[in-house]
Amino acid sequence: MRPVLRRGLLRGALAAGAVTALAAPAPAPAPAPAPADGPRFHGPHQATILAPPARATAFTAFDVTAAGRRELADLLRTLTDRARFLTTGGTPAPTGITAPPPDSGILGPYVPADGGLGVTLSAGASLFDGRYGLADHAPRLLRTMPVFPDDDLDPAWCHGDLALQLCADSPDTVLHALRDLTRHTRGGMQIRWRLDGHTAPPRPSGTPRNLFGFKDGTSGPDPRDARLMDRLVWTGTDSGEPRWAAGGSYQVVRLIRMLTEFWDRIPLSEQERVIGRNRDTGAPLDGARESDPPRYAHDPEGEAIPLDSHIRLAHPRTPGSEAHRLLRRSYNYDRGVDGNGTLDQGLLFCCYQRDPVRQFTAVQKRLAGEPLTDYVTPFGGGYFFAFPGVRDRADWYGRALLTGTGRTGGST
Amino acid sequence: MFFRSGRPVPVVTGKTPAGRPVPAVADGPPVTDSALAGRRPPRWRVTGTAVAGGAAVVVLAGCGAAPRTPAAGDDRVDASPGRCGHGWRHPRPGTQTFTLHNTSGTAAEVRLTDTRTGAVLGEAEGLAPGAARTLPVRLGAGTYAFVCLGEDTDPVTGPAVRVPGDPRRTRSGPAAVPVSVHDLIPPALAYQRWAGRSMTRLVAATDALRAAVRTGDRAAARSRWLTAHLAYARLGAAYGAFGDAGDALDRTAAGLPRGVRDPGFTGFHRVEHGLWHRERAPGLRRAADRLARDVRALRAGWARTRMDPADLGRRAHEILEDTLRAELTGRTDYGSGSSLATARAHLDATRAVLRPLRPLLRTRYPGLPALDRRLDRAARALDAHAHAYRGTWTPLGRLDRAQRARIDAAVGDLTERLASVAALCDARRTP
Numbered sequence: 105m106r107p108v109l110r111r112g113l114l115r116g117a118l119a120a121g122a123v124t125a126l127a128a129p130a131p132a133p134a135p136a137p138a139p140a141d142g143p144r145f146h147g148p149h150q151a152t153i154l155a156p157p158a159r160a161t162a163f164t165a166f167d168v169t170a171a172g173r174r175e176l177a178d179l180l181r182t183l184t185d186r187a188r189f190l191t192t193g194g195t196p197a198p199t200g201i202t203a204p205p206p207d208s209g210i211l212g213p214y215v216p217a218d219g220g221l222g223v224t225l226s227a228g229a230s231l232f233d234g235r236y237g238l239a240d241h242a243p244r245l246l247r248t249m250p251v252f253p254d255d256d257l258d259p260a261w262c263h264g265d266l267a268l269q270l271c272a273d274s275p276d277t278v279l280h281a282l283r284d285l286t287r288h289t290r291g292g293m294q295i296r297w298r299l300d301g302h303t304a305p306p307r308p309s310g311t312p313r314n315l316f317g318f319k320d321g322t323s324g325p326d327p328r329d330a331r332l333m334d335r336l337v338w339t340g341t342d343s344g345e346p347r348w349a350a351g352g353s354y355q356v357v358r359l360i361r362m363l364t365e366f367w368d369r370i371p372l373s374e375q376e377r378v379i380g381r382n383r384d385t386g387a388p389l390d391g392a393r394e395s396d397p398p399r400y401a402h403d404p405e406g407e408a409i410p411l412d413s414h415i416r417l418a419h420p421r422t423p424g425s426e427a428h429r430l431l432r433r434s435y436n437y438d439r440g441v442d443g444n445g446t447l448d449q450g451l452l453f454c455c456y457q458r459d460p461v462r463q464f465t466a467v468q469k470r471l472a473g474e475p476l477t478d479y480v481t482p483f484g485g486g487y488f489f490a491f492p493g494v495r496d497r498a499d500w501y502g503r504a505l506l507t508g509t510g511r512t513g514g515s516t
Numbered sequence: 517m518f519f520r521s522g523r524p525v526p527v528v529t530g531k532t533p534a535g536r537p538v539p540a541v542a543d544g545p546p547v548t549d550s551a552l553a554g555r556r557p558p559r560w561r562v563t564g565t566a567v568a569g570g571a572a573v574v575v576l577a578g579c580g581a582a583p584r585t586p587a588a589g590d591d592r593v594d595a596s597p598g599r600c601g602h603g604w605r606h607p608r609p610g611t612q613t614f615t616l617h618n619t620s621g622t623a624a625e626v627r628l629t630d631t632r633t634g635a636v637l638g639e640a641e642g643l644a645p646g647a648a649r650t651l652p653v654r655l656g657a658g659t660y661a662f663v664c665l666g667e668d669t670d671p672v673t674g675p676a677v678r679v680p681g682d683p684r685r686t687r688s689g690p691a692a693v694p695v696s697v698h699d700l701i702p703p704a705l706a707y708q709r710w711a712g713r714s715m716t717r718l719v720a721a722t723d724a725l726r727a728a729v730r731t732g733d734r735a736a737a738r739s740r741w742l743t744a745h746l747a748y749a750r751l752g753a754a755y756g757a758f759g760d761a762g763d764a765l766d767r768t769a770a771g772l773p774r775g776v777r778d779p780g781f782t783g784f785h786r787v788e789h790g791l792w793h794r795e796r797a798p799g800l801r802r803a804a805d806r807l808a809r810d811v812r813a814l815r816a817g818w819a820r821t822r823m824d825p826a827d828l829g830r831r832a833h834e835i836l837e838d839t840l841r842a843e844l845t846g847r848t849d850y851g852s853g854s855s856l857a858t859a860r861a862h863l864d865a866t867r868a869v870l871r872p873l874r875p876l877l878r879t880r881y882p883g884l885p886a887l888d889r890r891l892d893r894a895a896r897a898l899d900a901h902a903h904a905y906r907g908t909w910t911p912l913g914r915l916d917r918a919q920r921a922r923i924d925a926a927v928g929d930l931t932e933r934l935a936s937v938a939a940l941c942d943a944r945r946t947p
Contacts, residue, residue, distance in 0.1 A: 167918065169925035169926075195613070198654055198689045200637045200692070201939060201942070201944070202936060202939060294921040
């Protein structure tokens with residue numbers, strides 16, 4: 105089979121320490137980059153991007169139906185206001201006898217400030233078509249996700265004008281936020297597709313496992329290293345981006361079906377050679393502990409870690425491959441069964457980078473033809489651009505895009 | 517409505533700085549889950565009070581939830597007609613949560629009103645004896661009073677309380693003058709007359725359909741089916757508005773053991789299924805005859821009954837909820853592909869319900885002009901798929917993604933706005 109992007113990218117992308125600290129529900133010894141009460145809302149970047157995967161997520165892509173630029177600005181302002189309220193908590197604004205209750209109530213009478221909710225909003229290439237006069241202001245490298253040779257894409261599960269990812273410690277917090285945000289933006293955007301995901305606790309320790317039973321995300325750039333994040337994750341005007349896009353990040357989302365039942369029927373040794381790690385410990389096949397770096401230089405023939413194993417292709421640890429690293433933020437998904445009773449499970453792959461061609465596409469090409477492709481099938485996803493952060497109470501998602509590039513959108 | 521009686525409770529007292537005992541605390545039966553209660557009567561709440569630092573601090577202890585201490589200054593207010601509004605000691609602007617406590621022996625209803633305009637900022641209905649309930653409100657600078665309505669007693673207005681602040685900077689939350697049944701009677705009568713006239717046209721349309729089915733001209737029958745069904749859809753028969761008669765006319769095969777072949781499957785969709793699935797003449801004739809009869813029965817029943825005025829606001833909202841759930845998912849399409857036409861007729865039906873409500877809404881619902889613009893937008897989005905020269909509509913499944921999103925978003929937007937119309941037009945007792 106031909107190259108497919110794999111969850112294995114992850115392995116190349118997540119800092120083991122950070123993942124461990126953040127995914128663990130109990131107090132973890134490692135330092136956590138995000139404050140205990142979840143990512144803050146205001147800042148130069150969307151704080152959720154560097155935060156480790158939470159327990160629960162909903163990834164939702166939307167078609168924008170706003171009529172014109174002014175309504176698009178209203179939509180983005182509303183999304184900002186609601187996201188700010190939902191992440192910081194408080195009492196929903198009373199509506200008295202003039203409207204139904206202002207809140208779904210599923211989190212109780214007050215939206216807790218410590219719900220750990222994270223909101224990430226991003227734009228797809230289609231938002232920059234002719235409808236809103238934004239065609240000349242698209243992020244420089246934003247394209248519609250192409251079809252890769254081993255994909256089996258379902259158009260109903262691809263692309264979108266906007267993408268909204270909600271993450272929290274529990275599914276009710278995620279659903280509460282989703283209902284609030286869609287309720288307040290009805291008319292302005294319409295759900296196109298949605299996939300829910302979850303992160304497992306460490307089993308028994310270390311990086312959480314994916315649904316193939318392997319620790320997933322052991323190696324990756326350290327999100328606490330600000331200079332590294334500037335090189336690998338955040339966009340800037342120095343990379344030729346429009347001014348409004350500084351401080352954003354390219355987000356690649358891939359919905360990857362994993363044939364978990366087929367996987368369970370192959371020998372452990374074969375599973376481990378496909379991945380390149382020991383299933384029990386997560387150690388590379390030439391090491392003893394999860395944290396051991398693989399020593400490819402001592403294994404040029406791939407006798408310990410096969411040359412076509414996933415971790416070796418995804419992150420070969422050569423000088424040239426350092427620039428290809430990306431920040432993975434993936435989740436497991438589980439959504440029932442398909443038409444013939446096969447479990448429908450897999451990976452909601454998500455990664456962030458400064459340059460999707462240099463990073464995602466390059467890794468994707470290296471993974472071409474890897475043995476893992478027999479067990480996974482990408483069926484959806486999209487390329488998006490995560491907006492720069494909302495800086496303060498007066499700011500909103502995309503404000504610089506909509507007010508700095510032509511007519512200002514006002515409130516209707 | 518039903519009420520559960522309270523039981524004797526331990527009383528907690530505290531001292532105010534002046535040394536006066538603080539009113540007692542009652543506790544009712546434990547709170548049970550209310551998340552799925554829908555339109556059921558209000559539940560009880562367990563409360564307690566304590567006095568700290570000179571300010572009364574109310575501690576809610578409900579239902580195993582973690583106790584929360586509201587912001588200082590959230591007052592516990594008496595909702596009984598005898599002591600209406602007593603206990604509001606710390607007037608302040610901003611969002612706050614009162615705890616309303618009915619110390620009387622009968623059920624009470626309580627509202628917080630703006631004394632200048634009579635607008636209600638919040639209400640609690642069906643507050644049982646001994647029960648307490650929270651009432652979140654946002655107050656701006658102004659003068660307010662609680663109004664307490666006991667069962668079968670005249671409303672009592674509590675002391676007027678001035679909330680300090682700059683009226684331009686601290687604005688109160690949304691409020692409206694309540695709508696009474698009395699206010700709703702003229703609109704309901706007007707609507708009833710309009711619906712009666714529409715039913716006469718509907719009878720003519722189903723008779724014409726019946727005649728076309730009898731001649732065996734399938735093309736003519738299909739065209740007349742659409743005319744008749746749209747005449748019915750324009751009545752806005754959402755969510756059981758016409759009871760069993762409406763069910764017989766517009767039901768789907770859901771809930772019938774034999775599905776579309778079930779003898780209980782009657783009405784427009786039964787005939788539609790026959791006309792678009794090449795059903796033989798005898799069965800189709802019987803179905804069309806039955807439909808024509810049922811429509812006459814509907815008209816006769818409508819002339820005899822008096823619609824509940826309180827239903828009007830709810831209907832303005834729920835017609836399009838039905839559209840969203842049934843037509844825009846294709847669930848009610850039995851072959852004609854006319855879901856968009858039906859949705860468009862439901863827009864007309866919604867406008868027809870709104871028409872007599874406008875005088876009430878104009879002063880109460882600032883979103884009315886925006887609602888009208890959005891109704892027009894939804895109508896345009898749907899009309900784009902009508903083929904006037906052929907009298908047909910694009911089937912739902914033929915829409916591309918963007919077209920469908922535009923329609924779904926337009927109708928979804930209307931349901932959110934119309935939910936406010938329904939809330940405002942809920943019939944309330946007026947002083």
